[in-house]
Amino acid sequence: MLATRMHRWKSVALTTAAVLVGLTAPTLTATPASATTTSYDSTYYKNAVGKTGTALKSSLHTIISSQTKISYSAVWNALKVTDQDPNNSNNVILLYSGVSRAKSLNGGDVGDWNREHTWAKSHGDFGEVTGPGTDLHHLRPADVQVNSIRGNLDFDNGGSAVTNGGGSTVDSDSFAPRAADRGDVARMILYMAVRYEGDDGFADLEPNEKVNNGSNPYMGKLAVLKAWSAADPPSAFEENRNQVIYDTYQHNRNPFIDHPEWVEAIW
Numbered sequence: 001m002l003a004t005r006m007h008r009w010k011s012v013a014l015t016t017a018a019v020l021v022g023l024t025a026p027t028l029t030a031t032p033a034s035a036t037t038t039s040y041d042s043t044y045y046k047n048a049v050g051k052t053g054t055a056l057k058s059s060l061h062t063i064i065s066s067q068t069k070i071s072y073s074a075v076w077n078a079l080k081v082t083d084q085d086p087n088n089s090n091n092v093i094l095l096y097s098g099v100s101r102a103k104s105l106n107g108g109d110v111g112d113w114n115r116e117h118t119w120a121k122s123h124g125d126f127g128e129v130t131g132p133g134t135d136l137h138h139l140r141p142a143d144v145q146v147n148s149i150r151g152n153l154d155f156d157n158g159g160s161a162v163t164n165g166g167g168s169t170v171d172s173d174s175f176a177p178r179a180a181d182r183g184d185v186a187r188m189i190l191y192m193a194v195r196y197e198g199d200d201g202f203a204d205l206e207p208n209e210k211v212n213n214g215s216n217p218y219m220g221k222l223a224v225l226k227a228w229s230a231a232d233p234p235s236a237f238e239e240n241r242n243q244v245i246y247d248t249y250q251h252n253r254n255p256f257i258d259h260p261e262w263v264e265a266i267w
Contacts, residue, residue: 183232
């Protein structure tokens with residue numbers, strides 16, 4: 001693993017051991033989020049480390065905008081690599097449902113998987129154009145029917161269970177992924193908000209606290225996305241995906257996978 005993390009842990013085992021021998025456990029303070037480090041901090045992120053707020057967002061925008069773009073048709077084969085099932089190289093893991101499905105079943109029919117724009121392409125009206133419409137950091141394989149149910153809805157808690165959605169829920173104006181994908185979704189949305197700032201011919205994408213954003217270049221709800229990112233930290237699958245995109249395809253990274261504490265530092 002190229003990234004080494006220092007997360008905050010509760011000292012449950014230490015406290016239990018101290019009680020057993022009749023001692024008072026020492027008070028341990030949580031490791032601050034700012035202590036998270038990666039092997040890229042002295043190179044890729046060197047101009048961002050130590051900053052907060054708009055200065056951090058601006059630095060990260062500059063860093064991740066250096067990017068190799070791919071076509072929308074090339075996304076099919078890229079997703080077969082970035083989202084490969086670690087337990088079955090013939091399959092991909094589907095966003096929202098968590099199902100492992102054959103790579104060969106990419107398409108538009110029932111039972112197929114297709115290319116889900118986590119930041120709905122209508123929010124900013126960028127469609128499938130090379131750039132935001134083909135950015136692998138927010139494109140994931142998803143079941144055709146589950147993807148259709150999500151549509152272009154904003155993200156929020158609540159709703160009723162999505163059929164074959166793995167625990168995802170939906171209501172009239174929002175969608176909530178299954179718990180295991182909520183942090184992934186949050187970090188993809190916030191990546192898009194930093195990467196696309198309106199200075200490259202595309203809309204300035206920003207998170208907000210609303211749903212029903214329609215064709216406006218906004219995605220809600222920010223408070224919910226922040227909570228999802230905190231509750232569902234980056235998994236090995238998500239970290240590997242980030243690395244494959246960096247090494248093989250776009251040569252840029254999602255900074256919120258490497259440094260999840262930067263979500264709070266910016267927003």
